[in-house]
Amino acid sequence: MGETTVPAWRKSSRCATSTCVEVAKVDDQYLIRDSKNPEVTPLSFTKAEWEAFVSGVNAGEFRF
Known part of the structure; x- marks a missing residue:
């Protein structure tokens, strides 16, 4: 059985x-x-999804 990685x-x-x-x-x-x-299961994103999100934050796409 493989090891479990702790976040x-x-x-x-x-x-x-x-x-x-x-x-x-x-x-x-x-x-x-x-x-x-x-204790709630975290949301999970791929590297591409995470990079798109960070790029959007840096570009100001989430400012209201």
């Missing part, structure tokens, strides 16, 4: 003390979770 969750340095989105990379997947609910 190394990272928070933004700008997040509040009680509410934050956390990101982890496991193999070729990027995982996203809410720090208030770490």
Whole structure:
């Protein structure tokens, strides 16, 4: 049986003390979770999906 990789969750340095989105990379997947609910199954994205999201953030596509 193969080893299980434990995600190394990272928070933004700008997040509040009680509410934050956390990101982890496991193999070729990027995982996203809410720090208030770490027991909930995280969302999972491919490298291409993650890079498209980051590119959109950097381009200002999510500003309201």
